Amino acid sequence: MSFNEIKALLIRKFGEEVIVGEELTGLQPALIIHHDRIAEVCLELRDNENTYFDFLACLSGVDYGIEENMFGVVYHLSSLPYKTQLTLKVKKYHDRSREELPSFPSVNQVWRTADWHEREAFDLVGIHFESHPDLRRILLPDDWEGYPLRKDYKAQEYYHGIKV
């Protein structure tokens, strides 16, 4: 299925509002999905026999910069039977001053690959995934302060008495 056919399929199934935008300028076109609907969209894309995106290649948490205050998650899906690829994105405005983290639905129930990738996004970018069963830090120690891949990150001076 081509990019436009997938888009039409999603609109037919979930309505116009599920796709909030698209990026067509780069080498790989991307669909921007409404941030609350991503889990059901992924499930449909995985199970629909015309798309069959059964393999989640990569899941990346992104901080889009200090001026924009925008956080997002990028999903790279592949379909092994059809040999196609698709990029999905979700984005959300988040004011950094607040205590709680930017939050998106977890796709852990759709692909188990997402389990560790979401933990990594939580660990390094500080994105919370709703209904993730095991959201702990994965690469950094449990008592590390801050999220290193955020654009406003400042490393702590000392970690257990060791200079960072």
Added chain:
Amino acid sequence: MEANSNTPYKTHYEKLISEAESTEMILNMGPQHPSTHGVLRLELITDGEIVKEVIPHVGYLHRCFEKHAENLTYQQTIPFADRMDYLASMNNSHAWVMGVERMLGIDKEIPKRIEYIRVLVCELNRIGSHLIALGTYGIDIGAFTPFLWCFRDREHIMNMLEWASGSRMLYNYIWVGGLYYDLPVGFEERCKEFIDYFKPKMKELNELLTENQIFISRTANVGILPLDVAINYGCSGPMLRASGLKWDLRRVDEYSAYPELDFEIPIGKGEMGTTGDCWDRFKVRVDEIEESVKMIEQCLERLMKDLKRTTDFDPRAKLPKKIIPKAQDYYLRAESPRGELGYYFITDGKSEIPKRVKARGPSFNNLHVISEISRGILIADLIAIIGSIDIVLGELDR
């Protein structure tokens, strides 16, 4: 793995540890344990010799690859990409370089000789990496000799790659738009010599280890990974192929010089037990070495005939002066010895430094499945399973 809103535990991990029974023991395997192949800690909940649950703890070798990549130019990041999977540095830098070249739109202009040299060194490196996987797997299960044999043969590859790049393991040889240097004079002949020497050695290794009855008893029907589980967990490379799926990105994506080469994709057939068991994963790597040998022979033939070195050939001729890709997102995937290696770039079109880079290491996803396939097995079998996954912690923790 239900969403745990009604339980008093914050994470699934807390639940597992808190609800372990008094007859069960929580045992740490690693981080300093030779069979974990690096600094990996596995927390086991055991009942006698039976493993009830495996909880991997990773991150001991985290070296902030993604943070470094956000502060360095594309060319400067190549040595860091090398250090991700330190057993297959060429494959790592090849993937990185291909991603940058495609974003710049110069991937079609790379001379054929350079593409062939890249594939040649990548396949040599793949053999070296698989030899370590096979040798250390033998030693995990108690066969010492194959380990020494594999390291002896790998040493030839190390020497050749050192001759070409100046370094034994971390090469920084493949550059954006070209190569560091052309192959040294006489490299092709030496490589041919090595291939002639190496082919019978694989036969010996098969006789000693692959078809050894003790080895088969330890690995066949152990750690069976069904295909649907493998796909859902994002396993790739030999893990996925051993479960019975012909999926090789060198064929699917047809990048670099691979479409012009003739090679098969070996898959697991369950010859000794069930499809997707440890023996199949081992056998797929053995077969892949033979395929790589075939590819190297074809590369050498072309490099010595129609793509011969000329005095005016400069592998740095196409090197871009400044690497500033247009503002875009790009995800590149390539087949490293361990599976799908991906780099996701976000660029802003103004600076020589990417805005965000995410690396998708194949070991990261391959290891994740271990808790799924290791419930209810013996501790000794767990060692067999870890070895058959062939993780490299440098890439897992990045």
